[in-house]
Amino acid sequence: MEMVKDFTPVPRDLEASQKIYRKSISYSQGVVRTLLQNKVAMVSLVFILFLIVVAIAGPIAFPDYEKTDLLHTLTPPSKEHILGTDELGRDVFTRLIRGTRTSLMIGFIAETINLVVGMLYGGIAGFLGGKADNIMMRIIDILMSIPQMLVMILMLTVLKKGIPTLILSLTITGWIGLARLVRGQILSLRENEYALAAKVLGAGKKEILLTHLLPNAIGPIIVNYTMSIPGAIGAEAGLSYLGLGISVPEASWGNMLQAGSSQFPASLWLFFAPAVLFALAMLAFNLLGDGLRDALDPKMRR
Amino acid sequence: MRRYIIKRIILAFATIFVVMTATFFLMHAIPGTPFSGNNDSMSAETLAVLMEKYGMDKPLYKQYLTYVWNILHGDFGVSMSNGYRSVTEIILTAFPVSADLGIRALIFGTIAGILLGIEAALHRNKPIDHISTITAIIGISIPSFVLGTILQTILGLGLSGWVKATFHTDYQLFPIARWQSFRYTIIPSFVLGMGTVASLARLMRTSMLDVINQDYIRTAKAKGISRQQIIWKHEVRNAMMPVITVLGRMIGGVVTGSYIIESQFAIPGLGKYLVNSITARDYTMTMGLTVFYSIFIVFSMLLVDLLYSVIDPRVRLAK
Numbered sequence: 269m270e271m272v273k274d275f276t277p278v279p280r281d282l283e284a285s286q287k288i289y290r291k292s293i294s295y296s297q298g299v300v301r302t303l304l305q306n307k308v309a310m311v312s313l314v315f316i317l318f319l320i321v322v323a324i325a326g327p328i329a330f331p332d333y334e335k336t337d338l339l340h341t342l343t344p345p346s347k348e349h350i351l352g353t354d355e356l357g358r359d360v361f362t363r364l365i366r367g368t369r370t371s372l373m374i375g376f377i378a379e380t381i382n383l384v385v386g387m388l389y390g391g392i393a394g395f396l397g398g399k400a401d402n403i404m405m406r407i408i409d410i411l412m413s414i415p416q417m418l419v420m421i422l423m424l425t426v427l428k429k430g431i432p433t434l435i436l437s438l439t440i441t442g443w444i445g446l447a448r449l450v451r452g453q454i455l456s457l458r459e460n461e462y463a464l465a466a467k468v469l470g471a472g473k474k475e476i477l478l479t480h481l482l483p484n485a486i487g488p489i490i491v492n493y494t495m496s497i498p499g500a501i502g503a504e505a506g507l508s509y510l511g512l513g514i515s516v517p518e519a520s521w522g523n524m525l526q527a528g529s530s531q532f533p534a535s536l537w538l539f540f541a542p543a544v545l546f547a548l549a550m551l552a553f554n555l556l557g558d559g560l561r562d563a564l565d566p567k568m569r570r
Numbered sequence: 571m572r573r574y575i576i577k578r579i580i581l582a583f584a585t586i587f588v589v590m591t592a593t594f595f596l597m598h599a600i601p602g603t604p605f606s607g608n609n610d611s612m613s614a615e616t617l618a619v620l621m622e623k624y625g626m627d628k629p630l631y632k633q634y635l636t637y638v639w640n641i642l643h644g645d646f647g648v649s650m651s652n653g654y655r656s657v658t659e660i661i662l663t664a665f666p667v668s669a670d671l672g673i674r675a676l677i678f679g680t681i682a683g684i685l686l687g688i689e690a691a692l693h694r695n696k697p698i699d700h701i702s703t704i705t706a707i708i709g710i711s712i713p714s715f716v717l718g719t720i721l722q723t724i725l726g727l728g729l730s731g732w733v734k735a736t737f738h739t740d741y742q743l744f745p746i747a748r749w750q751s752f753r754y755t756i757i758p759s760f761v762l763g764m765g766t767v768a769s770l771a772r773l774m775r776t777s778m779l780d781v782i783n784q785d786y787i788r789t790a791k792a793k794g795i796s797r798q799q800i801i802w803k804h805e806v807r808n809a810m811m812p813v814i815t816v817l818g819r820m821i822g823g824v825v826t827g828s829y830i831i832e833s834q835f836a837i838p839g840l841g842k843y844l845v846n847s848i849t850a851r852d853y854t855m856t857m858g859l860t861v862f863y864s865i866f867i868v869f870s871m872l873l874v875d876l877l878y879s880v881i882d883p884r885v886r887l888a889k
Contacts, residue, residue: 410581410584413864413867413868413871414864415825415826415863416826417826417829421856422596422856425848425851425856426596426597426599498710502713506715509715510829510830510833510848511845525713525715525716529715529719533727546713550712551707554707554711555707
């Protein structure tokens, strides 16, 4: 009986044993917390916010992105020109800031249009179902088989070059991926009990779609949006390389990369300044997208 | 199965029809005539003769029918910038080069991407997994022409400069332009295949991780099957399914990606002609090549999807 003395029985207090010590958290709180704990995603987010600030405020502080100086062409980085000058003596640093605005603007505007169109198209197709859905999906099947790059080349060859045309060409078939995603989500969500409950309570089709189904499909939509912005920025770069994108004197990451690779390797600064910023931005959007995906999917949380 | 094939073929033709129609009307949306470019001094009579010669005085619907009829007979019109050669002739000489480059890039990209994905999944959170992730990120975040420029400089110019200084010969291990022997193909194929490597490595890794946790893998382990056999016969074969689905789409990506690579490396393929036709404002060439590319991509995607239904019995049962 000596042993027993070493142990004292736990008091059987039901109330205390069932007490919840940790506050319960909602889904959105969980998402925010997981995201905050993800260092890579947070660094990416901060970097993207920094780029947005630069894009908005930068060109106001450094407006002379078009100013040429033919006496100082292709000068390496110095005190007056932190990142050197290009072949017409324009300041690379100022142009890089202007280019950040152009490229981010193209990415955000094009993908926001794609987001709205894709959500509406996919939402309506998924919600109507039946024949309407079938027809809408066949249209998507046809548009999807046309390579996006060819559509963009065609549009940009025929129409006047510039930012609006570039955005238009990025949105003509750009919304398709999101439309398919939203449709798939809606198809599975509308079978849920809460959709039925809303219907029984007399909610209209439009109300069920807008207030119940779309908000529940928002997770994958946000991830898709984040990941598609670098796609649009990259497309601008590729098109500028082909001479179809933004033309000088307007600056964009794409045409700066193009100018840089034409002077490579003689004028390294002309190439590396936009290349490094471009790669970092693409990286940040992709990594933030990865982090958001993990945070928004409860199964991925540890 | 037959219904599925018929449905897909109808869809393919509908797609080509949409592309042809859109191209035709875009071409006619351009203000002016193809002859109004450099010589403003052209008299109204000359213009009328030219318009008549090329059938442009006819009503639009007749022109459209002629255009469709000609494409169905493999006639894409006459290029305005390549000494008035026919677009079809240019396609016939340049397409094999593009196909060669595309196939090399696809083979490299697919094999490297899949192997990298498999290794990453088998050694999760080990160095090889991180290497695979970094490769995928580089492939996604650096545009091909930037990677091309860097490799051209370091491997092409840098290496041949070093060889010249050390061995006093002009031998180039990695020539940076044109398309002649195997040496010429290495850098362009690598750069073009990099995008495929990146996306396939990511996809294959996720797919493998998904399969590894399946019940039938546990069953196979319990039966005492060797590790190698489990990996190659059970895991990889099942994980390949989603990868094969995207392969059809990859062809489109590689083909459209080659425009940039071909013009950068001076490879005499279709992509280079397309880029040149854009800068030269050679509309018939641009339009003709676009239609040709779409037909090619639509049919290669159709072929891959039909092959997929042969490989995966579930597709056959579904439709």
